[in-house]
Amino acid sequence: MSLTVGLMLAVVALPVLGALAVWVDDRDRSWSIAAGVLSLTAVLTALLGALMILEGPVTYRQPVPGLAFRSDTLSVTIGMLDIVLTLGILAYTKTAGPHGERFYVAYLLFTTAVFGIVLSGDLVGIFLFVLLLIWATGRLVECSEKAGVDSAARGYRRTATLGALIYLAGVGVAAWLGGSSNAETLAIVLAATGYTDPLVVTAFVLMSVGLALLVALIPLHGWLVETHARATDPVSALISGVLPAAAVYAFLRVLFDVFTIDFLSANPAITNGIIYGAIVSLLVGNVLAYAQRDIKGMLAYSTISQFGLVVAGLLVATETAVFGSVIQLFGHGIVKGAFCIVAGIIAIRFDARTIDEFGGLANRAPLVAAAFAGLAIAMIGLPPTVGFVGKWYIAVGALEQGLWVVAAFVVISTLLTLGYMIPFIDRVYFGTFDGTDHGPDTVTRAMVLAVVLAAILSLAIGLASVTFESLLREAIEQLVAPPLE
Numbered sequence: 001m002s003l004t005v006g007l008m009l010a011v012v013a014l015p016v017l018g019a020l021a022v023w024v025d026d027r028d029r030s031w032s033i034a035a036g037v038l039s040l041t042a043v044l045t046a047l048l049g050a051l052m053i054l055e056g057p058v059t060y061r062q063p064v065p066g067l068a069f070r071s072d073t074l075s076v077t078i079g080m081l082d083i084v085l086t087l088g089i090l091a092y093t094k095t096a097g098p099h100g101e102r103f104y105v106a107y108l109l110f111t112t113a114v115f116g117i118v119l120s121g122d123l124v125g126i127f128l129f130v131l132l133l134i135w136a137t138g139r140l141v142e143c144s145e146k147a148g149v150d151s152a153a154r155g156y157r158r159t160a161t162l163g164a165l166i167y168l169a170g171v172g173v174a175a176w177l178g179g180s181s182n183a184e185t186l187a188i189v190l191a192a193t194g195y196t197d198p199l200v201v202t203a204f205v206l207m208s209v210g211l212a213l214l215v216a217l218i219p220l221h222g223w224l225v226e227t228h229a230r231a232t233d234p235v236s237a238l239i240s241g242v243l244p245a246a247a248v249y250a251f252l253r254v255l256f257d258v259f260t261i262d263f264l265s266a267n268p269a270i271t272n273g274i275i276y277g278a279i280v281s282l283l284v285g286n287v288l289a290y291a292q293r294d295i296k297g298m299l300a301y302s303t304i305s306q307f308g309l310v311v312a313g314l315l316v317a318t319e320t321a322v323f324g325s326v327i328q329l330f331g332h333g334i335v336k337g338a339f340c341i342v343a344g345i346i347a348i349r350f351d352a353r354t355i356d357e358f359g360g361l362a363n364r365a366p367l368v369a370a371a372f373a374g375l376a377i378a379m380i381g382l383p384p385t386v387g388f389v390g391k392w393y394i395a396v397g398a399l400e401q402g403l404w405v406v407a408a409f410v411v412i413s414t415l416l417t418l419g420y421m422i423p424f425i426d427r428v429y430f431g432t433f434d435g436t437d438h439g440p441d442t443v444t445r446a447m448v449l450a451v452v453l454a455a456i457l458s459l460a461i462g463l464a465s466v467t468f469e470s471l472l473r474e475a476i477e478q479l480v481a482p483p484l485e
Contacts, residue, residue: 309390
């Protein structure tokens with residue numbers, strides 16, 4: 001076994017070992033164990049990324065159904081999003097909670113599930129890790145003490161499990177055609193069968209609909225809004241920043257690795273249907289976010305809108321647009337996850353959740369206000385932040401393909417986001433404070449540092465976008481290249 005394969009398996013297995021350690025621990029060291037395990041996982045992920053850059057993609061297969069792993073710079077990028085967010089959120093949970101074995105076992109298994117999804121080279125393997133993700137997310141949501149949380153968790157499990165089963169039905173159709181659920185094998189067989197074959201089309205539609213339920217595209221978005229509202233702030237950060245991103249990444253791999261861009265060319269009705277469906281999610285999500293007074297409601301609908309943008313970029317299917325979607329996926333995760341933590345910090349210190357309660361906070365918590373403003377600018381997509389870079393590449397890629405409608409709605413989305421973020425910023429900096437201030441000691445320096453660093457990171461990624469493009473270019477070229485005859 002090579003070092004690269006060992007690292008790939010380690011980042012999946014290590015959080016499981018950490019969860020076992022938390023489960024058997026009887027000395028109340030759950031946070032320390034989680035922090036240590038995730039820190040080591042971050043180091044291993046960084047090493048794996050370095051090897052991907054130096055040596056290229058690697059595949060590991062065993063003669064066991066569902067057991068195949070594949071790593072490249074794209075998968076490591078989403079893996080880094082997972083580990084960066086989970087580590088950052090730990091700075092919040094140490095003081096503000098949730099605490100205890102139940103939370104940290106689910107937290108670590110959530111990390112394993114995301115790594116499993118992004119590294120799996122087998123469609124059944126993706127399904128199994130999705131089931132683990134559903135279980136872990138449900139447990140994390142249940143750690144809240146808000147009214148209705150049990151109902152929200154049950155609703156999420158039902159919807160997500162239905163999506164997973166629909167996806168599995170599509171995998172079953174494809175495997176029946178190809179005799180395997182391995183992505184590389186299926187790509188060859190489906191191409192030989194013909195992309196317009198009814199069973200091939202059925203397999204794609206089932207997998208896409210199943211994953212769309214997990215991404216929470218409109219009108220399949222209800223579970224995200226409800227769980228986002230009922231969950232604790234750190235869990236909301238995972239729901240907004242990582243959970244749909246893992247499903248989008250699975251869709252990306254199904255689309256390009258298994259069915260390839262030739263499927264899109266052979267089935268323009270399906271391609272256009274997904275693009276326009278994603279645009280509807282982009283538009284409606286933003287409009288609904290515009291109507292929210294509560295910060296978490298606004299963030300939930302904004303997430304739905306942003307993933308509509310990402311999916312539309314993927315269906316444009318050019319190197320430029322796909323890079324835009326990937327960088328948007330990564331940047332959105334950092335920004336939205338940090339935004340949820342900022343919302344939690346403000347709620348802890350000021351009991352503020354709505355726009356009316358945000359007045360004058362900048363005078364009392366200038367660093368938190370600066371992080372809020374910086375993250376808002378990135379979410380709007382103003383230059384030179386990561387939000388601007390992602391939207392720019394998606395729009396340019398769309399125009400290259402003559403899809404002006406996609407480019408137009410990128411601009412419209414930016415204007416709508418500007419419309420619902422500016423009032424919050426205005427209240428924070430120019431409103432009058434008339435609420436409760438529990439004092440700066442209620443929030444730790446580590447909590448504030450985490451969100452400030454996230455705001456700085458959103459700017460740094462934007463400025464370094466050319467470097468990121470060069471690192472991801474080979475993987476994206478292989479992704480959108482037509483299959484070899």
